[in-house]
Amino acid sequence: MAPRKLIWLDRLRVERAVWSLDQQLDDLPRATRLSTRREVRENLLAAAHDIGTTAALRRIGSSRQLADGYLTAEFGSGPRHSWMAAAYFAGLVPLVLTAALTETQNAFRDRVVAENATATGTYTWDGISHLQRSVALTLEGGSTTSLTGGDWVSQPLVWILWIVGTIVVGRLWPCFPPGASDTPARSRRTDYRPADPSRRISRPRAATNAAMVVSWGLAVPRRAARTVDGARPARRARCG
């Protein structure tokens, strides 16, 4: 069968699929991400020449599942780190905290004014313990002349929680030393055969999952994971 001719619309659809996949591969190392994008584009174009663009796009499935497949291939199954999640948390927490603490400042001012509508002088409030600096409110005839303090920037606990929260939300702990770059991905555990495979089979999950049993067929002893000249294959960092 002669290869189909692709028009610009076909190429646009392929590019859209590749772009959509790429958006979900943020956590891959840059070189792997570029290579994946190039390879998927090339394969999609070859398939589109062969069976048509619509069929090629249908057969490759959803970009979400495909991205998940690539991320699992790189980092192994199970929970994995996400720079995007960490970035969202790191970016949003200061905004939310600032907004919330500004509201507490306003509430303090409103309370003072509600008690005395013509209040004059300086009023202070310690603020929320460990989260907020003390608030100083100066009023003149019930009108605010200055409202200072109340921020979180000088509170060490907030910084600690912010940093720890970012690491926890993004599951970033495998990305930091010691040994961040030479920690094998979880999938690499399949490289190591269990000392006694029958013990593994006796586990309920393994017993009910024929695929796991079959996939052992590809298990290689650790010492075999070397090239012919005895060198180990280069390891990649676990984090992108």
Next chain:
Amino acid sequence: MPRVPPHDPQLLKGALSLLLLHLLAERESYGYELVQRLHAIGLNDVLEGTVYPALARVEREGRVSARLVASNSGPARKYYRPTATGYAALAEGSANWASFVDTVGAVLRRPIPAEPLEGG
């Protein structure tokens, strides 16, 4: 091409790496070509979206290496072939697979009585 009934996706998933290694040991191929070769042997239900990440995984595990080859119809194609580790994994995987099939087959070939024997 013989029409083959749909396969158990879990079984296919488990055997896919072994199949990929074997096909690549026969002939260096790029992603879509491998999919076509899988279809040609009757595995029509294996989709591209399964094969490409599986290829990425075996490459990540050092079982295949890749090289870019210029293509007439578009960008350069990434051709894969097994590494020494891949050949070792293929040999061992094939032996394990044969042993697994023998074990399961031996049970499945036994005649089934009309009623299960009573226990106890």
